[in-house]
Amino acid sequence: MYSQYWQLKRRPFENTLEPEFFFPSQTHQAALLKLRYLIENQKGAGVLVGPTGAGKTFVTHRLANNLGRQIGPWINLVFPQMSADDLLTDVAIRLGGESVVSDRPTPSVFPRGAALRMIERSLDEHASAGRHPVLVIDDTHLIDDPATLQALELLLNFQQPPQRAFSLILLGDRLLLSRLARLPRFEERLAVRAMLQALSPDETARYIQFRLEVSGARTAIFDDEALVEIAELSGGIPRRINRLADLALLVGYADARGELSAADVAAVSDELATVGVD
16 A cells, blocks of 8 residues: 555565565574574474564574475474374374375374374384474463473474484473473473574664665665664564554555654554554
8 A cells, every 4th residue: 555655666564474574683593593503403302482573483484494405394383272182183194294194093183192103104204205304383382281292292202313303393482481391301302492582773773674675665764763763662573563664654655754753653653552452
């Protein structure tokens, strides 16, 4: 709607996973480096923690794009709130693909022993083909049943590098750390821990300019005070930055602004607060 007005080729502040929109901040680059180390050195399991909207999922997508073809399949579980047996069944099906589905017994959930045997067989098949599977569990902090987390720990028993290797990456907010602390044996097996921090005010300004440039901006759209205001109001969380900046562009278009000011951004933030958007 506003792209033509601001002379943009595309909307710059969508919550997209397109690789060209990945902003290489210090905290995101550090997380990428640690997770790459985890996979390439066959370290087993790791955890990436950060506030909601900080870019944890984007980091793992960027990681998948950066690694070679031998790394995979990439399996993303985005609704982890399930029983231990449901989770193991889901992993068995995703890891084994059509061969597991065709052999699937009548019950909708595999008995635990059967699921584990299928997972082990699939891991052996991937190893024989020279592949390194990666299992990413999104929003792991939502798993409140210790038995489900223990089921994930069971998977690590199949690690036999270099003959059989795969990676398990847990994503979540800081609550995940306290949940794992109650399972010390599992926590000790996490070889890599990474934490995403909020962007600094300077990084927030560079993030906004980066996104605008990727989208084809030729001139400044937000003045310096507006960038400072976005940094303060968003707390440096990329998803919040996107929401504020996107709506500011829309309001600026509606009001025929030539440039967006701190007052414009503050008005947008007040509007979001009025309708209860965090």
